[in-house]
Amino acid sequence: MFGEEQWNSILDIAAASLLIVAALLTLAAAIGLLRFPDPLSRLHAATKPQILGLLLVVVAIALSARSATVLLLLIPVVVFQLLTAPISAHMVGRAGYRNGDFEPSTLLVDELAADVDAARGSELPGGSWDDEADGGSSNPRGAGS
Amino acid sequence: MTVLWMIAGAIAMVAVLLVLVRLITGPTLIDRLIASDVLLTTLILVVGAEMVISGHTRSIPLMVVLAATAILASVAVARFVTRATASPATPDAEEGSDVR
Numbered sequence: 089m090f091g092e093e094q095w096n097s098i099l100d101i102a103a104a105s106l107l108i109v110a111a112l113l114t115l116a117a118a119i120g121l122l123r124f125p126d127p128l129s130r131l132h133a134a135t136k137p138q139i140l141g142l143l144l145v146v147v148a149i150a151l152s153a154r155s156a157t158v159l160l161l162l163i164p165v166v167v168f169q170l171l172t173a174p175i176s177a178h179m180v181g182r183a184g185y186r187n188g189d190f191e192p193s194t195l196l197v198d199e200l201a202a203d204v205d206a207a208r209g210s211e212l213p214g215g216s217w218d219d220e221a222d223g224g225s226s227n228p229r230g231a232g233s
Numbered sequence: 234m235t236v237l238w239m240i241a242g243a244i245a246m247v248a249v250l251l252v253l254v255r256l257i258t259g260p261t262l263i264d265r266l267i268a269s270d271v272l273l274t275t276l277i278l279v280v281g282a283e284m285v286i287s288g289h290t291r292s293i294p295l296m297v298v299l300a301a302t303a304i305l306a307s308v309a310v311a312r313f314v315t316r317a318t319a320s321p322a323t324p325d326a327e328e329g330s331d332v333r
Contacts, residue, residue, distance in 0.1 A: 108244065118271065121271060179308050186314075
């Protein structure tokens with residue numbers, strides 16, 4: 089149906105279009121970073137290009153290179169990003185919640201607050217949620233978990 | 234074809250400039266952390282886009298290394314922020330009044 093040259097140009101145009109979509113995702117993340125009110129909602133915007141944008145660029149590279157070896161080399165990129173992006177987002181969100189870097193009025197439900205109150209009231213010695221004194225910096229468990 | 238590439242490059246450049254604004258002005262450390270994360274992600278995407286445009290595949294190892302080590306900065310700084318909160322230096326430390 090298509091000749092060799094036509095296939096080449098079709099794949100090239102598809103790759104370039106994927107690049108544009110990935111760039112648009114990055115732009116959306118940047119606008120979200122600028123306009124969202126607090127760090128936790130900015131975190132939501134920031135994670136869009138991390139997975140989908142990277143996938144689009146990887147597919148664009150595969151379409152442009154058209155080689156099984158390149159495809160094999162591209163798999164670790166996606167795997168590493170899929171493994172590490174949730175961990176870093178979790179850590180950043182955890183730090184943001186503990187620092188109080190969010191607006192409580194924007195939350196529909198705060199399920200963690202009930203657990204924090206329960207942990208404060210119970211016998212748990214760790215108390216890394218402390219506003220109360222837990223022995224200060226001399227207590228190694230305070231900074232631990 | 235060149236027009237499509239230039240459009241993608243222009244969009245990415247605008248995005249990086251906006252992220253830099255948040256990186257510089259961001260009121261809290263978490264904001265700057267998120268912005269630098271987005272900056273690194275954009276770097277990975279641009280490295281990949283450059284391979285498509287120039288028609289080579291030599292930068293794939295760079296993409297692998299960047300994707301694997303992007304977590305280190307986020308986790309280290311997030312731990313630092315949380316630890317500074319978890320062990321207040323002064324007894325009357327209020328929530329969120331420490332590392333900014």
